[in-house]
Amino acid sequence: MNIGTLLLGDPSPSLRWRAARELEGATDEDLEVIAWRTEIDRSAEIDALVARLEAAEPYTAGYLLCQLAYLGYRGPAVEAAVEKIFDVQQADGSWSIPPAGSEGPRFVTMQTVVPLRGIAAAGFAADPRAERAFEWLLGVRLQDGSWPSGPKADLGQPGRPTPPEKEYRRLARGLGCRSATTGAVACLAMHPVRRRSDAARIGVDHLLARETRDASTLGWEVSRLVGLERAMGQVTFYVTHDLAFLLDLASRCGVSLQDRRVHDLVDYLETLRGPYGLWQHPTHPQLAGWLSLDLETSLRRLNDGDWIGNEQPAASTPYPRSPRRY
Structure with missing residues (x-):
């Protein structure tokens, strides 16, 4: 099923409004879009x-x-x-x-x-x-x-560099x-x-x-x-x-899907997509619609990307591992 169609049934008028415009191609003149805008402003x-x-x-x-x-x-x-x-x-x-x-x-x-x-x-x-x-x-x-x-x-x-x-x-x-x-x-x-x-x-x-x-x-x-x-x-x-959020920023800044790091990131995210095409939020299940809207919109923007970066991927850990005491 089309993701946009699923999101149009969400309880949030904000999510319905954005899904209609960003995924379904609706305009501000559409009657449903106008009604959802009214709901948003009065919520x-x-x-x-x-x-x-x-x-x-x-x-x-x-x-x-x-x-x-x-x-x-x-x-x-x-x-x-x-x-x-x-x-x-x-x-x-x-x-x-x-x-x-x-x-x-x-x-x-x-x-x-x-x-x-x-x-x-x-x-x-x-x-x-x-x-x-x-x-x-x-x-x-x-x-x-x-x-x-x-x-x-x-x-x-001079002599006082930023630490x-x-x-x-x-x-x-x-x-x-x-x-x-x-x-x-x-x-x-x-x-x-x-x-x-x-x-x-x-x-x-x-x-x-x-x-x-x-x-x-x-x-x-x-x-x-x-x-x-x-x-x-x-x-x-x-x-x-x-x-x-990283994919959102990359897609807005014109990075191409041909960038190897972006391509690998998209491949990984696709493994997390659910059977109906939606992504589940790991902490707040009620945000599946919002997360899916963000990711689907980013994926579509990547089609207009025209730039491939130079940095090579690097693994990272938040903190260095301490040596074992025993």
Whole structure:
């Protein structure tokens, strides 16, 4: 059975709306699509997210915007929240969570990544203020094109290099932080032009170099976007290695199915597909529809990919194994 047909029977109007448009080719003029849009805007789930958005600081608001965009909300609260985030943007285009004059890090990469991804997801990626943030993001890259977890306040001072990233979030073959690089690529992937840029593709190249196949974290980002898992952390915000999210980013940034690492990843994911064409979420069975929508949409985008990366796969473990005592 066609996946889109199955998803059109889901209880969630957001999932039905997205499946109709992204998998079935429906337009905004279709009567069912119009009815589902009305359901979305009146749903208690959306009302709760909008209420939180109105009271949220920029970091939290950024991810709430991602959630609302994922669920298909297009109401006026989105633009109002985006303007509030822009109001506290730094002169260099970044955002900084600690109050001015406080001790501690001047910024960490994620303090800009999370608000910027929300702004881009809401449809404001090409706003001149967002473009300044993207330029800031490009400016803090390391020499290999990955992103550090934080440049700290001593960034650029002679003789005081940024310390190496912690083992559990270090890139398989790169100088930077896997969490920060994932977040930066997630921002670029939402930009209408920058998603096909060299910066985005090099970032994806670093992420694809890790070849672990962990089914237990498949759909982690989906579970956060629909609110079943908390979105939390700063340097660890994107530390979970989610193969569905990785495929989403790769497909948005124009990686081809002919890329060997992507081809192997798709082959592995196909082994997890159920008898009706759906993927089961390992933790939340009720998310099978959302996870299947994400994966099926990514697979279709890969058909338009035209780029093959250079990084070779590398196995990775979160922590080094300690020697046995006996």
